[in-house]
Amino acid sequence: MKRFQKVVVIAMALLLSLKASTVEAADYTVTSNDSLSSLSKLFNTSVSTLQATNNFKVNSLSKGDVIFVPAHVHKVKSGESLFKIAGKYGIPLSSLKRANYRTGTSIVPGEKLLIPGVSPYRIADAVISYSSSELDLLARLIEAEAAGESLQAKIAVGAVVINRVQSGDWAPTITKVIYQKFDSYYQFTPVKNGMIKNTPSAESKRAARLAIFGSDPSRGAIFYFDQTCKNSWLWAKPQTARIDHMVFAK
Incomplete structure (x- = not known):
């Protein structure tokens, strides 16, 4: 079940707000002693919720799998x-250590810790239905379009796809939006040039999840393009945001 690569534990809202702590969903890397049952207890949720949130139906986990869990991140x-x-969060010290893979008690200022069991995670936080393969596809598009850009720009690229799915004016799923054609032209260049097949980075995967769960730095955009673009039709669109070298528009 190695559908996700190991990434650093980090909360979605923390990345967006840059606050010291936040309540959100976070990535948790499965250890050899973990099970769906034990993790559901640790993070104050249910097995079915973990399964649905992570889009898998099996009842077992493998070491190294990365799953979405309900968590509060503390800096x-x-x-x-x-x-x-x-003590501050009213949780057992053993739970705090386990959620952060700790055997000792050493910590350093600036470090980010998962706080388990603080806030139940809701499936409804995902703004559209999606599969694990679509999460991967969106991450690959983000990687192809925004490699080298900031996380905010990457999330915004993903949000454009999500906005199209939600609009009712485009295809109804992530996969169909990404592979959609108009007048025999693909909407997204990486589909045409094959870069959509490249392996996404951990940050692009994280950006895809953030977009699927409602983060939208693009401010409702349904188009994006590089600031060096010469297409006057795109430049004529109402702009919603500019992030790094990218322009977002409706």
Whole structure:
């Protein structure tokens, strides 16, 4: 079940708001001692919710799998300890250590820790229906279109696809939007040139998840293009955002 590569644990809203802590869904890398049952208890959710959120039907996990879990992310401040942080959130120290793969108690300021069991994760937070293969496809598009750009730009690229799915004016799924043609032309260049087949980075995968779960730095855009683009038709569109070298429009 290695559908996801190992990535650094990080919360979606933390990336967007840059606050010290936030309540959101986060990535958790499965260890050899984990099971769906034990993780559902650790993160105060249900097995069925974990399965549905991560779009898999099997009842077992493999070491190294990365799954979405309900979590609060805390940024360690000077003078804090694991004991103090556990007390602040009212959770057992053992749970805090387990959620962060700790055997000892050493932490450093600026470090980000998963706080398990703080806020139940809701399936409804995903703004559209999607499959694990579509999550991967969206990540590959993001990688092809925005490699080298910031996370915000990557999320915005993914959000354009999500906005099209939701609009009712385009194809109704991620896959169909990405492969959609008008007048025999693909809407997304990476589909035509084959770059859609390239393996996405961990950040592009993270951006795809963030977009699917409602993050939209593009501010409702349904088009994006590079600032060096010479297409006057695109430049004539009402712009919603400019992020790094990318322009987003409706």
